[in-house]
Amino acid sequence: MIAAAVLALYAVAAAIAAPRLLSRGAWAERAPRLAISLWLAACVSAVASAVFAALAAAIPASVVGHGLAAFFEACAALLSHGEVLASPAAYAALSGAAAIAARIAYCGAAVLVRARRERRRHAGMLTILGRHDGELGAVVLEHDEAAAYCLPGRKGRAVITTAALRALAPEQVAAVLAHERAHLRGRHHLVLAAAEAFCLAFPRLPLFTRAGAEVARLVELLADDVAARHHPRVHIAAALVRLATGRAPVFTLGAGGETALTRVRRMLHPAAPLRRGERLAGLAAVALLLAGPVAVAAVPGVSSLLAHHCHTLSIF
Structure with a gap:
């Protein structure tokens, strides 16, 4: 005991x-x-x-x-x-353990199934409306809002809008697409799914609520760091500034978003590694x-x- x-x-x-x-x-x-x-x-x-x-x-x-x-x-x-x-206490204890395990399993499956369904729907839309650019290695989507994101999955792809191509210099486009490919190679959507499953299963507990927000922020920092291995940080920072207001579908991983300006400061003034x-x-x-x-x-x-x-x- x-x-x-x-x-x-x-x-x-x-x-x-x-x-x-x-x-x-x-x-x-x-x-x-x-x-x-x-x-x-x-x-x-x-x-x-x-x-x-x-x-x-x-x-x-x-x-x-x-x-x-x-x-x-x-x-x-x-x-x-x-x-x-x-004893009733023993039955209650085992029932509680089973309930916790079942809750996690159910929420994890729900998150994965919902995301898979939404990604398949969006992939179908990209097949119709987007065009693959072999030079960029990405799908170009006609849209008047500057945005870049990746669509994870078995056939993951990076996506950039025509507005973003007009707003960004070629070296900035290369940097932001490297960021998106880092998400795809790292399978960051599965990391986010795990954090979301915990948050969904235990929505009112501080650890799981905070973990969901922190993991979402940290995967963006990690993708920035991977992109910075091959592209100057100033190019990544400039691209983030221009894409800060761009909105990507919620089930994708976008280069812009609420954390973009914080990430710009981090790119321009990197801290010493651990x-x-x-x-x-x-x-x-x-x-x-x-x-x-x-x-x-x-x-x-x-x-x-x-x-x-x-x-x-x-x-x-």
Whole structure:
């Protein structure tokens, strides 16, 4: 029961306090890829802790400690006529764990299905109204609003409007299209879908709400950084200024948008990247967030196994 309490308390604390910890300082703008990993790892960690807390409360450590085969056999027996799962509290705990897992699965599927449907509809429109420009490697769409975006998916493509081609210099067009291709190569739409699924599943919890907004911002910073490896930052900044008011379809990833002016300042005045030690600390934090709940949940079972065989060691 101690492990269940620890996991439950951690899940509550992470859902409330993690956004403040992860938002401290400007380190995320210096390492957007690492920051995305930390935000998603924190979401996974909080949800996993809640699920494992329920399982730890419902299933006795002795059952886990005697091996997986005995565990499943005991679970079947307990569901029929066992003493532990016959208690209302145990049934409630398992029902809660199942509800959390089902909620995440449903919301994730809903986000992916909706986005896929909207992208297919938009792809059909581009086939009719757009034209592929082999030199640009993008679809050119006749439109009087300057915009550039990418349409993710199995046949992902970058899209730029004729107004954007008129507004941007050739080197700026190349830079902004490199930004969009970075989204496609990095499969950033799946990262956004994961963050959106957490936000949809738990809409009123600070961690998941903030994670959705932060991940959406950070994928744009990451695409800027990838584009900056091959194009001068000043070209990316100039393109962002001209595309700042451009609106892309909500299910695509656009170069402009609300964060464009902030990203312009970042392109023109880049901060120093994280030092090796800072980056290693961030990676260690990601590993701890992902492995921590599993380790805590496994401790009672491991302790029971060791105590059963050695009769000398007991952790919880």
